[in-house]
Amino acid sequence: MTPEFLTELREDDSRRVAATNGAALLGVGLSLFHWSGLLLAGALVALPQRTIPRGIGAGFGVGVLAVVVFLGQLWFGGTLGLVLGMGQPAWLALALGLGLPTFGALVRGVV
Amino acid sequence: MNEETTRRAVLSAVLGAGVGGMALTEARSYLTRFAPNSGTVWGAANRNAAGRVESPYGAATVSYDDDHVPHVEADDEHAAYFAVGYCHGADRFFQMDLYRRLMEGTLSAVVGDVAVDSDVFHRQLDFAGAAEATWERAEGTETGDVVEAYVDGVNRAVEQESTPLEYRLLSFEPREWTPTACLLISKQISWGLTGSFRTLRRALARDRLGSEATGALYPRIMGHDVPIIRDGGGPSASTTRTDAATPEPGMVSWLESFESDPGIGSNSWVVSGEQTASGDPIVANDPHLNLTVPPVWYEQHVVGPDPLDVRGVSFPGVPFVIIGQNHAGAWGFTNAGADVIDFYTYETAGDGSYRYGDETREFDTRTETVEVSGGEDVEVTVKRSVHGSVLTQYPDGDEFEQADELGVAWTGLSATRTVEAVHELNVAGGMDEAEAAIRKFDEPTQNFVYADADGNTYYWVTGQIPIRTTDGEPVQGTRVFDGSAREGDWGPGYTPFGESSWEGFVPYEEKPGVRNPDYLATANQRLTDDPEQYLSEGYAPPFRGGRIYDRLDERATSDEPMDAAFCRDVQLDTLDPRYELFLPIIEAVAEIGVPTTDDGRASTDAFEPPESLLDWDGEMRPGDPEPLLFEHWLREFRSATFDDAFADAGLPEEFPTPNDWILGTLPADSRWFDGDRTTVAAEAMGAARDRIADEGWDDYGDWNRVRFTHPFDQPFLNYDRLRTSGSAGTVRNFHTEDSTGASWRMVATFDGDSRAILPGGNSGDYFSTHYDDQLRAWAEGEYKSMDRTVPDGVDVTFEEGDG
Numbered sequence: 001m002t003p004e005f006l007t008e009l010r011e012d013d014s015r016r017v018a019a020t021n022g023a024a025l026l027g028v029g030l031s032l033f034h035w036s037g038l039l040l041a042g043a044l045v046a047l048p049q050r051t052i053p054r055g056i057g058a059g060f061g062v063g064v065l066a067v068v069v070f071l072g073q074l075w076f077g078g079t080l081g082l083v084l085g086m087g088q089p090a091w092l093a094l095a096l097g098l099g100l101p102t103f104g105a106l107v108r109g110v111v
Numbered sequence: 112m113n114e115e116t117t118r119r120a121v122l123s124a125v126l127g128a129g130v131g132g133m134a135l136t137e138a139r140s141y142l143t144r145f146a147p148n149s150g151t152v153w154g155a156a157n158r159n160a161a162g163r164v165e166s167p168y169g170a171a172t173v174s175y176d177d178d179h180v181p182h183v184e185a186d187d188e189h190a191a192y193f194a195v196g197y198c199h200g201a202d203r204f205f206q207m208d209l210y211r212r213l214m215e216g217t218l219s220a221v222v223g224d225v226a227v228d229s230d231v232f233h234r235q236l237d238f239a240g241a242a243e244a245t246w247e248r249a250e251g252t253e254t255g256d257v258v259e260a261y262v263d264g265v266n267r268a269v270e271q272e273s274t275p276l277e278y279r280l281l282s283f284e285p286r287e288w289t290p291t292a293c294l295l296i297s298k299q300i301s302w303g304l305t306g307s308f309r310t311l312r313r314a315l316a317r318d319r320l321g322s323e324a325t326g327a328l329y330p331r332i333m334g335h336d337v338p339i340i341r342d343g344g345g346p347s348a349s350t351t352r353t354d355a356a357t358p359e360p361g362m363v364s365w366l367e368s369f370e371s372d373p374g375i376g377s378n379s380w381v382v383s384g385e386q387t388a389s390g391d392p393i394v395a396n397d398p399h400l401n402l403t404v405p406p407v408w409y410e411q412h413v414v415g416p417d418p419l420d421v422r423g424v425s426f427p428g429v430p431f432v433i434i435g436q437n438h439a440g441a442w443g444f445t446n447a448g449a450d451v452i453d454f455y456t457y458e459t460a461g462d463g464s465y466r467y468g469d470e471t472r473e474f475d476t477r478t479e480t481v482e483v484s485g486g487e488d489v490e491v492t493v494k495r496s497v498h499g500s501v502l503t504q505y506p507d508g509d510e511f512e513q514a515d516e517l518g519v520a521w522t523g524l525s526a527t528r529t530v531e532a533v534h535e536l537n538v539a540g541g542m543d544e545a546e547a548a549i550r551k552f553d554e555p556t557q558n559f560v561y562a563d564a565d566g567n568t569y570y571w572v573t574g575q576i577p578i579r580t581t582d583g584e585p586v587q588g589t590r591v592f593d594g595s596a597r598e599g600d601w602g603p604g605y606t607p608f609g610e611s612s613w614e615g616f617v618p619y620e621e622k623p624g625v626r627n628p629d630y631l632a633t634a635n636q637r638l639t640d641d642p643e644q645y646l647s648e649g650y651a652p653p654f655r656g657g658r659i660y661d662r663l664d665e666r667a668t669s670d671e672p673m674d675a676a677f678c679r680d681v682q683l684d685t686l687d688p689r690y691e692l693f694l695p696i697i698e699a700v701a702e703i704g705v706p707t708t709d710d711g712r713a714s715t716d717a718f719e720p721p722e723s724l725l726d727w728d729g730e731m732r733p734g735d736p737e738p739l740l741f742e743h744w745l746r747e748f749r750s751a752t753f754d755d756a757f758a759d760a761g762l763p764e765e766f767p768t769p770n771d772w773i774l775g776t777l778p779a780d781s782r783w784f785d786g787d788r789t790t791v792a793a794e795a796m797g798a799a800r801d802r803i804a805d806e807g808w809d810d811y812g813d814w815n816r817v818r819f820t821h822p823f824d825q826p827f828l829n830y831d832r833l834r835t836s837g838s839a840g841t842v843r844n845f846h847t848e849d850s851t852g853a854s855w856r857m858v859a860t861f862d863g864d865s866r867a868i869l870p871g872g873n874s875g876d877y878f879s880t881h882y883d884d885q886l887r888a889w890a891e892g893e894y895k896s897m898d899r900t901v902p903d904g905v906d907v908t909f910e911e912g913d914g
Contacts, residue, residue, distance in 0.1 A: 028148075031146070031147070031148045031149060032148045032149060033149055034149050035133075035142040035143065035146035035149055035150070037148075037149065038146060038147075038148075039130065039133075066147060066148060067147055069147075069148060070147035070148050070153075073148070073157070074153075074156055074157075077156060077157045079156040079157070079878045082156070082877065082878050083153070083156055083878075085827055086825075086827040086877075087826060087827055089145055089152060089280075089827075092141070092145045093145050093146065093147045093150060093153070094147070096142065096145060096146050096147060097146070097147040097148075100146070103126075103129055106122050106125060106126055107122075107126060109118055109119065109122040110119050110122050110123050110126065
């Protein structure tokens with residue numbers, strides 16, 4: 001079920017780290033345009049990981065990165081406090097930011 | 112199947128279901144709006160006003176000051192108003208669009224079935240038709256051309272600026288702004304100030320309580336001695352009324368939600384140079400309107416070709432300054448309370464025709480569809496009679512017999528020239544030009560106060576006031592008329608949904624007014640004792656008007672001249688004259704004592720009713736317990752006096768009780784107290800004390816708080832709840848529960864120190880630092896400068912081009 005190249009990737013530390021970083025950048029980049037980018041980001045960073053828990057952890061990690069990028073943009077724009085002050089919509093955004101990549105990372109358990 | 116295969120199958124199913132659920136259900140809408148980074152809502156958090164804008168009208172600049180007031184400069188008037196439109200569009204477009212939807216009856220299309228009743232009402236009255244007729248009159252005129260430049264500026268902002276947060280939250284798109292939309296906003300203002308169903312309420316009260324009781328509880332003229340023009344003649348008498356039909360109670364209740372809240376009113380006064388140290392006059396104005404988020408007013412300063420240099424407040428959607436100051440003068444408005452609306456029943460034949468005198472006429476009828484978001488569309492019949500619109504709640508087939516359908520004549524249904532009047536007022540070079548402009552101010556009827564740099568002062572009532580006639584004789588508009596018998600017909604100048612003239616309206620010189628008064632105060636009280644014509648069916652109680660005159664009289668007879676600081680102090684006056692009126696009743700309660708409740712609950716330590724009220728100074732301050740007790744006692748006393756009797760008479764539950772002046776001046780043995788006023792008042796005191804204890808309030812500020820809510824009523828969009836001063840009876844006017852009060856406080860002088868304040872902020876953008884930056888200062892009674900100096904630096908540059 002697991003393609004050969006993924007198996008090889010998971011066994012090579014340097015390639016795995018490089019693939020993880022690249023996937024994280026690509027996924028977070030895509031999340032700037034569409035919410036499905038967050039799902040994809042989680043899936044892409046999870047696939048090179050050696051185990052399923054590590055894959056899900058990587059998915060959560062890229063979620064944290066996406067949220068940091070989100071909050072950073074607001075901070076630079078001077079609206080971070082106001083966005084957090086919105087309450088429910090802000091918490092929803094943070095939950096989606098962490099949850100969607102983690103959910104996408106479940107693909108590591110399939111492939 | 113082994114464990115790994117099972118795991119893969121389960122996870123595949125979970126992933127498939129999850130992704131499918133996100134993409135194919137309502138969840139997708141939430142993800143599209145709120146996902147971090149890509150969520151459409153967050154785009155509103157990154158709004159940046161464009162630095163450069165192409166304008167087909169030529170060069171202009173906008174410099175925002177520290178309070179986000181745009182200072183617009185241009186050599187051409189059209190270029191200036193294109194820039195003003197851009198500012199309105201950038202800062203307040205959602206608010207403008209929402210008011211337009213309210214007035215044209217298209218709210219349900221975005222907020223769902225909660226707005227269907229509102230849409231039906233606004234379609235039936237056909238404000239959109241009135242606005243279209245008004246634009247047809249203005250189009251192609253000098254003013255019309257400026258309005259078009261403004262509209263183009265609004266639309267350029269909608270195209271170029273980021274979409275406001277509210278559209279992103281509700282997932283709908285802004286629509287193009289139009290000149291008719293500008294005039295719909297004007298109609299909304301006029302309706303809010305003159306659209307009253309008082310005639311119908313009184314007709315219902317006469318039917319249920321009798322004419323005598325209704326005349327006593329809801330008198331057309333209150334017997335006080337502080338009209339605006341104090342000539343000492345005493346109020347003129349009312350006339351006998353007979354209604355053509357009694358309005359159906361359900362219809363009266365239904366209509367109440369479409370007229371102004373009870374707290375709508377205003378204060379203004381003008382003081383001549385004879386009374387000031389500088390020798391220059393002063394104009395003070397604080398209009399009491401709904402306290403909304405964002406505020407109803409938008410402050411702006413426009414500098415154009417000489418002599419255009421005007422600063423003040425406009426309504427977003429209206430290009431010009433409504434209240435403010437220009438190079439030559441300063442002015443303000445308060446509601447005059449004139450009666451400019453009438454109601455008619457008809458004899459109908461059941462085939463869409465009705466009798467009008469000797470003629471048989473057809474109703475002009477059409478069917479419109481109210482689109483409802485998330486619900487089924489609703490069909491509404493829009494009907495016009497010779498008098499204007501036809502209103503109905505839910506037609507029951509018997510047409511007008513039960514008065515659940517009524518013809519409505521209202522001056523605002525005509526094509527009026529108010530926008531032209533305000534345009535000319537903005538550049539008026541003194542009293543004579545201001546008067547010439549205000550003569551065209553066809554609606555709404557307002558008390559206009561003005562002063563100029565030459566020392567002139569001026570007061571006049573604006574707007575068309577109809578002269579109604581039956582059989583050729585003038586009649587008062589205090590009853591429901593038989594339209595078929597041609598009772599209460601308006602003069603030939605009134606053309607609903609067409610161009611009216613002043614023929615048949617009270618001539619300008621016959622309306623109340625004074626040229627060069629020494630000082631004069633308006634607070635919605637009776638205009639004058641003995642008008643030449645019938646003017647109104649009802650005025651505000653005299654509490655504010657009397658108190659302002661007391662302060663002005665005291666100062667005028669003292670050695671101290673009046674100055675701007677004194678006028679600001681009067682605007683912030685918190686002495687409630689209702690206290691003095693009700694003190695004898697409170698003293699009587701003190702003599703017999705306050706009853707304890709059934710459970711024997713004692714009063715809180717903070718309140719020793721009613722003795723603590725006996726030594727109180729009547730000031731409605733947030734830190735004191737006495738105003739809290741007084742206010743709640745008054746509410747309980749009013750309720751105990753009237754509620755049961757009104758319910759027994761079959762009046763609707765929410766039928767408004769008589770005002771506090773009437774309650775306070777009823778004889779002690781009035782039947783409304785069941786012959787024992789003191790007992791009713793004592794029980795009310797106990798009830799007030801218990802309510803305060805139950806709520807855990809310690810002082811007035813615990814209850815008297817700013818509660819300004821955004822139309823979406825989301826906590827983050829609403830303003831902070833701040834403790835504040837004032838009451839319904841004080842000059843510093845604030846109605847906690849209705850959220851009405853001073854929507855703009857202005858004291859204008861001619862020494863460069865004019866000051867003002869908004870309740871909130873000039874920007875309607877939640878993410879702007881100017882969303883509510885004036886709120887605390889407003890609640891604490893502070894002011895900011897409104898001088899006409901353009902600040903350094905340019906925020907938006909408009910360059911010649913087509914965009």
